[in-house]
Amino acid sequence: xxxxxxxxxxxxxxxxxxxxxxxxxxxxxxxxxxxxxxxxxxxxxxxxxxxxxxxxxxxxxxxxxxxxxxxxxxxxxxxxxxxxxxxxxxxxxxxxxxxxxxxxxxxxxxxxxxxxxxxxxxxxxxxxxxxxxxxxxxxxxxxxxxxxxxxxxxxxxxxxxxxxxxxxxxxxxxxxxxxxxxxxxxxxxxxxxxxxxxxxxxxxxxxxxxxxxxxxxxxxxxxxxxxxxxxxxxxxxxxxxxxxxxxxxxxxxxxxxxxxxxxxxxxxxxxxxxxxxxxxxxxxxxxxxxxxxxxxxxxxxxxxxxxxxxxxxxxxxxxxxxxxxxxxxxxxxxxxxxxxxxxxxxxxxxxxxxxxxxxxxxxxxxxxxxxxxxxxxxxxxxxxxxxxxxxxxxxxxxxxxxxxxxxxxxxxxxxxxxxxxxxxxxxxxxxxxxxxxxxxxxxxxxxxxxxxxxxxxxxxxxxxxxxxxxxxxxxxxxxxxxxxxxxxxxxxxxxxxxxxxxxxxxxxxxxxxxxxxxxxxxxxxxxxxxxxxxxxxxxxxxxxxxxxxxxxxxxxxxxxxxxxxxxxxxxxxxxxxxxxxxxxxxxxxxxxxxxxxxxxxxxxxxxxxxxxxxxxxxxxxxxxxxxxxxxxxxxxxxxxxxxxxxxxxxxxxxxxxxxxxxxxxxxxxxxxxxxxxxxxxxxxxxxxxxxxxxxxxxxxxxxxxxxxxxxxxxxxxxxxxxxxxxxxxxxxxxxxxxxxxxxxxxxxxxxxxxxxxxxxxxxxxxxxxxxxxxxxxxxxxxxxxxxxxxxxxxxxxxxxxxxxxxxxxxxxxxxxxxxxxxxxx
Numbered sequence: 001x002x003x004x005x006x007x008x009x010x011x012x013x014x015x016x017x018x019x020x021x022x023x024x025x026x027x028x029x030x031x032x033x034x035x036x037x038x039x040x041x042x043x044x045x046x047x048x049x050x051x052x053x054x055x056x057x058x059x060x061x062x063x064x065x066x067x068x069x070x071x072x073x074x075x076x077x078x079x080x081x082x083x084x085x086x087x088x089x090x091x092x093x094x095x096x097x098x099x100x101x102x103x104x105x106x107x108x109x110x111x112x113x114x115x116x117x118x119x120x121x122x123x124x125x126x127x128x129x130x131x132x133x134x135x136x137x138x139x140x141x142x143x144x145x146x147x148x149x150x151x152x153x154x155x156x157x158x159x160x161x162x163x164x165x166x167x168x169x170x171x172x173x174x175x176x177x178x179x180x181x182x183x184x185x186x187x188x189x190x191x192x193x194x195x196x197x198x199x200x201x202x203x204x205x206x207x208x209x210x211x212x213x214x215x216x217x218x219x220x221x222x223x224x225x226x227x228x229x230x231x232x233x234x235x236x237x238x239x240x241x242x243x244x245x246x247x248x249x250x251x252x253x254x255x256x257x258x259x260x261x262x263x264x265x266x267x268x269x270x271x272x273x274x275x276x277x278x279x280x281x282x283x284x285x286x287x288x289x290x291x292x293x294x295x296x297x298x299x300x301x302x303x304x305x306x307x308x309x310x311x312x313x314x315x316x317x318x319x320x321x322x323x324x325x326x327x328x329x330x331x332x333x334x335x336x337x338x339x340x341x342x343x344x345x346x347x348x349x350x351x352x353x354x355x356x357x358x359x360x361x362x363x364x365x366x367x368x369x370x371x372x373x374x375x376x377x378x379x380x381x382x383x384x385x386x387x388x389x390x391x392x393x394x395x396x397x398x399x400x401x402x403x404x405x406x407x408x409x410x411x412x413x414x415x416x417x418x419x420x421x422x423x424x425x426x427x428x429x430x431x432x433x434x435x436x437x438x439x440x441x442x443x444x445x446x447x448x449x450x451x452x453x454x455x456x457x458x459x460x461x462x463x464x465x466x467x468x469x470x471x472x473x474x475x476x477x478x479x480x481x482x483x484x485x486x487x488x489x490x491x492x493x494x495x496x497x498x499x500x501x502x503x504x505x506x507x508x509x510x511x512x513x514x515x516x517x518x519x520x521x522x523x524x525x526x527x528x529x530x531x532x533x534x535x536x537x538x539x540x541x542x543x544x545x546x547x548x549x550x551x552x553x554x555x556x557x558x559x560x561x562x563x564x565x566x567x568x569x570x571x572x573x574x575x576x577x578x579x580x581x582x583x584x585x586x587x588x589x590x591x592x593x594x595x596x597x598x599x600x601x602x603x604x605x606x607x608x609x610x611x612x613x614x615x616x617x618x619x620x621x622x623x624x625x626x627x628x629x630x631x632x633x634x635x636x637x638x639x640x641x642x643x644x645x646x647x648x649x650x651x652x653x654x655x656x657x658x659x660x661x662x663x664x665x666x667x668x669x670x671x672x673x674x675x676x677x678x679x680x681x682x683x684x685x686x687x688x689x690x691x692x693x694x695x696x697x698x699x700x701x702x703x704x705x706x707x708x709x710x711x712x713x714x715x716x717x718x719x720x721x722x723x724x725x726x727x728x729x730x731x732x733x734x735x736x737x738x739x740x741x742x743x744x745x746x747x748x749x750x751x752x753x754x755x756x757x758x759x760x761x762x763x764x765x766x767x768x769x770x771x772x773x774x775x776x777x778x779x780x781x782x783x784x785x786x787x788x789x790x791x792x793x794x795x796x797x798x799x800x801x802x803x804x805x806x807x808x809x810x811x812x813x814x815x816x817x818x819x820x821x822x823x824x825x
Contacts, residue, residue, distance in 0.1 A: 002029055002100035003049030003074060003083055008215045011335035011353045012317065017051045019100035020058065021213065022300060024226045024281055025236045025247070025265045027058065028213055029100040033065050034234060036098070039108040042067045045090045046100070047083040049074040082184040085175050092172060099166040103222040104210040105232040106167065114204045115169040118144065122174055122194060122201045125167035127210045136164040136187045140203040149192055162203070165210050216315065216333055223298055227261035227279040237263055243278060265301060304390045317354065321390055343795055361752045361795020378499040380793045383481040385471065388423045392478050394430035401434025403502040404466070404482065410439035410514060412463035417445045417453045419556055419615060421581040423478050424468040431466055431480070436516030438508045445524035449557045449617025450481070451712035455528045458487030458708070472615055475585030488710060489681050525560050532564055535707045536718050537726065542569035544725035549573045549602045549610040551594065554580040557617040561714045568718065573605065595621060595629055603627025609731050611717050618711035619700030624732040636696040637661050638734045642723035643694045644669035650693035653686035656774045657787065658698050659741040659802045677775035678789065684709050744809040745800040748817050750824040752795050758823045762788055784808065786816045
């Protein structure tokens with residue numbers, strides 16, 4: 001009997017009938033078919049009503065399972081007896097009725113032998129349970145004859161713990177008592193009627209194991225009991241060691257901690273540092289990423305559990321995406337195709353219906369049933385970002401390319417390039433597939449640093465550009481950056497157009513004679529090099545005979561910058577100059593260690609400076625001739641001092657997070673400081689304003705807008721050498737002469753739901769009349785300032801402060817962090 005809808009198992013039964021709910025990586029009905037086959041029963045009729053095609057598609061005619069299956073489909077629910085009556089044409093001899101949604105190893109042969117020995121018309125298989133309230137209780141005499149039925153009694157009514165399992169042995173004559181085509185029930189109608197008639201009806205109290213998978217709790221219990229071998233069924237895997245079963249293709253890192261009992265499905269993957277405590281099940285093709293913790297939990301097929309996620313007694317459906325740091329607590333259930341955002345928390349016993357999306361940092365205290373996905377936006381701080389082959393798949397990228405092409409005029413040209421890693425290569429090719437479908441022409445400029453790609457887009461007939469890169473912060477992430485015709489990041493209206501087209505799936509599909517062309521341009525970087533050399537004072541740099549150490553970070557700048565430095569007459573020692581896709585991402589610790597190595601080499605060689613260029617060619621990190629690593633804000637300060645000396649009166653642009661050092665530098669040189677929000681787009685817009693000669697973010701990013709109004713580490717390196725050469729100064733002396741400043745910064749977590757409230761209260765309580773707020777809430781005083789800045793992509797506030805000295809700056813950040821925590825509580 002497999003027609004059940006399984007309403008008490010929702011959301012697990014949304015989109016599948018109850019017998020198809022997988023337990024330990026097999027549909028529960030498959031265990032029943034295996035049980036029947038073990039007892040020599042191979043001719044099986046399956047009664048269907050709810051989503052019948054799901055069962056028929058999976059089991060077919062039964063031949064793959066060694067049985068012969070026939071189906072009887074109901075147009076409407078007919079009840080337990082009515083559904084069997086609907087299959088009467090197949091039931092010509094004594095037959096067995098068994099539920100397709102229970103887990104059991106009851107000895108069926110013994111039940112049949114009991115039935116025949118008693119010459120019964122009906123034999124009901126009974127089972128003793130500790131809590132019979134949710135079942136039909138059956139009272140039997142010493143010889144097994146049924147005396148009384150109690151359907152779901154209260155505790156005051158319970159006089160037995162033997163309950164009806166729904167497993168019956170019946171003679172065909174029993175069905176004569178059930179009307180055809182009408183709703184009729186065995187336990188509530190047919191059996192009580194037989195009792196009244198005095199028909200020979202017996203109860204057999206079975207041993208072994210039986211669990212009616214009627215609710216989430218029983219579902220979890222059945223799964224755990226299979227893994228702990230409390231029920232004798234075939235586990236869908238081979239026991240690799242005590243307590244660890246794995247299906248074909250499953251892989252687990254030797255650096256993962258797996259404490260059984262644990263079942264890993266077909267081609268499942270457990271990465272290094274992950275921890276799985278049993279009893280737990282990982283479905284086919286699912287991934288448990290590094291440092292995830294899975295305890296007593298069940299994960300269905302094709303799902304992903306991200307880095308540092310924590311599942312404790314949770315249930316995760318098919319094709320789910322549990323992001324970094326998310327927490328699923330005891331009894332929580334996540335339906336199919338659901339995304340749980342970074343750091344989100346699903347509280348105990350909370351259920352999330354399928355196809356939902358929880359934003360990062362959300363704390364879900366009640367079940368999420370209605371409503372669809374809740375994307376904040378497609379674009380984030382770094383363009384469109386996501387986990388490779390989880391969020392950003394080739395299919396996703398092709399649709400994104402089609403959406404971008406659809407917002408442009410037909411036959412527009414889009415430059416497309418990538419960094420050398422294989423993940424961007426795959427996604428770039430998918431983007432290239434999507435763009436022509438909307439009538440956009442693709443100019444593939446292959447592998448170029450980001451500033452070169454921007455320059456090529458800006459100084460060509462292209463209407464926009466795309467750069468695909470591996471994230472500099474996490475090698476599992478890929479970023480897709482979009483440029484406008486000026487080679488700059490898209491503005492918000494342009495991003496919204498792409499988002500709207502993408503989410504509506506409102507793609508422009510052109511006819512075959514309007515399909516865009518795909519051309520490869522292998523000489524695109526040459527124009528950048530020519531313009532670069534024409535912009536700077538190459539002769540001044542040549543006369544200075546600079547000796548520099550350049551760390552290319554294994555990025556694509558190594559394909560462009562060496563030829564420029566050669567023409568500048570620099571004595572260069574290049575490190576990490578091979579373009580190596582396996583060494584592009586560096587952890588924070590690795591990055592700092594390589595900076596220390598750069599500083600050591602620079603000092604040991606007595607070179608003028610050392611520069612590390614980031615993977616994309618956008619940011620530079622500097623060491624001076626003494627081997628001192630310059631603080632990023634100090635490097636910006638040194639560049640600003642040199643530039644304003646050479647160009648007094650030109651304006652300087654810096655974000656609201658920059659210390660008052662820049663106010664003093666601008667004032668000293670008769671210049672104006674333009675403060676901006678912290679976004680790259682805002683800084684770029686300021687750099688484009690008339691009179692601004694230099695902009696910087698204080699984090700390694702420099703903009704010289706007369707050449708390119710975007711970050712360019714190669715131009716910044718050349719400009720630094722040019723300014724030092726023209727003024728005859730050493731970098732170490734410039735840095736030592738800078739005015740002192742003391743800053744500190746801390747992060748304070750805050751759920752998305754409360755961020756708006758915190759901002760409102762900060763604004764009401766601390767903002768002074770007439771005080772301009774560019775970004776976040778900034779409190780300015782004579783000798784200090786503090787800034788509370790909400791992160792655009794994470795459930796976090798950044799708290800920054802500048803004080804009279806370092807102790808004062810530390811004190812200020814602690815005080816304002818405490819204010820934010822209190823307002824968020």
